[in-house]
Amino acid sequence: MRRTRGRRKRWAGQRHAETGISLTSMMDVLTTLLFFVLKSFVTGGDATTPPPSVSLPKSTAEAAMQNSTVIAIDKGTILIGGDRITTVSAALADDQMLIAPLADRLRREAPASRDTSAMRKHLVTIQGDQDIEFRLLQKVMYTVNQSGYPDIALAVLKKA
Amino acid sequence: MSRMRRKGALQQSTEAQLELRPLMNVIIVLIPMLLLSAVFMEIRAIEMTPPPAAHSAVASVPGLDLVLRVQGSAYVIEGRDVAAIAVTRQNENGAPTAPTAAALTRALASVTAAHPGTKAIRILAEPGTRYQEIVTLMDLARAAGLTDTALEGATTKGA
Structure with a gap:
C-alpha cells in the first residue's frame, strides 16, 4: 500500500x-x-494621421481617404510629409496666389512618389486646421492646382 | 541502455525549450502602450473642385450657376432664374449655429426642389472665413442634394 x-x-x-x-x-x-x-x-499611410498640431474640421462627409500626397496646414506652418515647407505668415504676406516653396516641393514630389495609383489620380489631400482662413486655403489650393495636381481632397473628421 | 538514451534525449529536448517569458513581458507592455497612444478617430475626405485662377472662368458656368455667398452678416443664395435668398449668418465656434444651418438647408432644398437635377454649387467665401465654416457649408449643400461643390474666394490677386 x-x-x-x-x-x-x-x-x-x-x-x-x-x-x-x-x-x-x-x-x-x-x-x-x-x-x-x-x-x-x-493603415492608409500618412494620409490618415494628421500632425498633432492640426485639428481637422468636423464634417458629415462619408467618402474614405485615399493614399495621396498630403499637405498639412496648422496655425503656423505648411508641411508636406512632416517637412516644414513655409510659414503661414510668409504665405499670407506674399501678394502672389502661388506659394513658391510649396509649388517647388510639389513638383519635386510628383515623380519621386512610388505609389503609382495615387500619382495616376494626381490627388493631393489637404489636412487643414479648422481655424485657418479661407485666403490661405485658397492659396494652397491654387498652388496645388498649378503644380500639376488637378484633384484635391479635404481631410475632415467624421461627426459623431 | 537504449532506454537510458531515450531518457537523456527527452531531458535534453525539455531543456532546449525557448524562454518565452521575457518576450511575453515585452509584448504585454507594448500592447497597452500602443492602444493608449492610438487615436481613435474616423477621418473622411471631401473631394472637390479647386478655385479657378480668375473670375473670368466663372462667366461660362452652364445651367443654374447656383452660388452660396458668404457676405458679412448673411449667407446669400443666388443663381440664374433664382430669386436671391438671404439667411442671417450666426456662428458658434467657427461654424453656423443650428438654427442658421437649418434655415440654410431649407433654403437650399427649396432651390433644388424647384430645379431638379441641379447638383453644382459654388461657395464664395470671404478671405477671413474659417475653414470649419466652409466645410459646414459644403455639408449643408450636400445634404440638400448639391453634391458638386466648388470653392471660390472674393479676391483672386496675382492669378
Missing part, C-alpha cells in the same frame, strides 16, 4: 511538471494582437 502511495506521489509530481502553463498559445494570441495594433497604425 505504501509502495502504491509512493508511486502515485511520484506520478503526480511528474504530471505536475509536465502541465506547467503553456505560454506558446498565449504568445500566439499576443503576437497576433500586436501585429493587429501595429497594422491599424499604418
Whole structure:
C-alpha cells in the first residue's frame, strides 16, 4: 500500500511538471494582437494621421481617404510629409496666389512618389486646421492646382 | 541502455525549450502602450473642385450657376432664374449655429426642389472665413442634394 502511495506521489509530481502553463498559445494570441495594433497604425499611410498640431474640421462627409500626397496646414506652418515647407505668415504676406516653396516641393514630389495609383489620380489631400482662413486655403489650393495636381481632397473628421 | 538514451534525449529536448517569458513581458507592455497612444478617430475626405485662377472662368458656368455667398452678416443664395435668398449668418465656434444651418438647408432644398437635377454649387467665401465654416457649408449643400461643390474666394490677386 505504501509502495502504491509512493508511486502515485511520484506520478503526480511528474504530471505536475509536465502541465506547467503553456505560454506558446498565449504568445500566439499576443503576437497576433500586436501585429493587429501595429497594422491599424499604418493603415492608409500618412494620409490618415494628421500632425498633432492640426485639428481637422468636423464634417458629415462619408467618402474614405485615399493614399495621396498630403499637405498639412496648422496655425503656423505648411508641411508636406512632416517637412516644414513655409510659414503661414510668409504665405499670407506674399501678394502672389502661388506659394513658391510649396509649388517647388510639389513638383519635386510628383515623380519621386512610388505609389503609382495615387500619382495616376494626381490627388493631393489637404489636412487643414479648422481655424485657418479661407485666403490661405485658397492659396494652397491654387498652388496645388498649378503644380500639376488637378484633384484635391479635404481631410475632415467624421461627426459623431 | 537504449532506454537510458531515450531518457537523456527527452531531458535534453525539455531543456532546449525557448524562454518565452521575457518576450511575453515585452509584448504585454507594448500592447497597452500602443492602444493608449492610438487615436481613435474616423477621418473622411471631401473631394472637390479647386478655385479657378480668375473670375473670368466663372462667366461660362452652364445651367443654374447656383452660388452660396458668404457676405458679412448673411449667407446669400443666388443663381440664374433664382430669386436671391438671404439667411442671417450666426456662428458658434467657427461654424453656423443650428438654427442658421437649418434655415440654410431649407433654403437650399427649396432651390433644388424647384430645379431638379441641379447638383453644382459654388461657395464664395470671404478671405477671413474659417475653414470649419466652409466645410459646414459644403455639408449643408450636400445634404440638400448639391453634391458638386466648388470653392471660390472674393479676391483672386496675382492669378
